[in-house]
Amino acid sequence: MVDPFPEHAVQVLVVRQDAPEVRARLDRYRALLDTGEREREARFHFDADRERFVIGRALARLQLSRYLGGDPRQWSFVANAHGRPELLARGGAPTFGFNVSHTRGLVAFAMARTTDVGVDVECIDRVLTHDIADRFFAPAEVATLRALPARDQARVFFDFWTLKEAYIKARGMGLALPLRHFAFRLRAPAPPAIAFDPEIDDDAETWQFAQAWPTDRHRLAVAVRRSGADLDVRIEDVVPRVDE
């Protein structure tokens, strides 16, 4: 059965790697992958990374089949020039964009009716330094960070980090987009806004951003380009189901 994709929506699914229901299904997820993905899976050094890769690709396949129909094993992905896996276009199929992100303990997946969609999730337990902000953040972001009391800096660091990653992932260009040449403004409770230096040819008004805390250790950001009003960003915790 094919479900209609929710109108004017971005779907964001979050999978907890350590959930017993997820662990019990890892073999079934693995069985959905194609030869290239299995070769890649075999090259991971650590089991935890391997599992997150398997979960991410299985989730992408299951969601595409949910909305487009057919067997989740049928989908072929091609990497764009910067490595983003995209759905190999098939005649007549509606276009969807999707993006996957993994971090310690979590896999996130975003899907929309545009290819310009990106998601990033980070575990905030990791050690951070001002050096990273100085190297990768825009001057305005660095200034915002440094002006904060020490106790708030880690949280805001990951706000900027995940938003910047979500944007470059939505553009599908990875680090080919200079991270220092666009800056986020955090305006909670309003959504974050982006501003571009002249080096980046893009229109800030076309972008929508959303943030979430899927757990108290994980920060998530989504970026999507929309043509009209804001989309409905639906974030859900799931255990991907595979038909027996």
Ligand SMILES: CC(C)(COP(=O)(O)OP(=O)(O)OC[C@H]1O[C@@H](n2cnc3c(N)ncnc32)[C@H](O)[C@@H]1OP(=O)(O)O)[C@@H](O)C(=O)NCCC(=O)NCCS
């Ligand atoms: C590769 C990159 C797109 C994301 O890397 P990441 O944050 O380490 O990893 P994530 O788990 O969030 O994303 C990886 C997934 O994104 C997708 N992806 C790969 N290349 C991509 C690209 N160019 N654009 C969008 N998505 C991409 C893939 O689905 C990949 O998952 P896969 O292993 O299942 O194929 C890129 O942005 C990168 O290398 N970033 C470096 C991080 C950094 O230094 N940031 C500085 C602070 S902001």
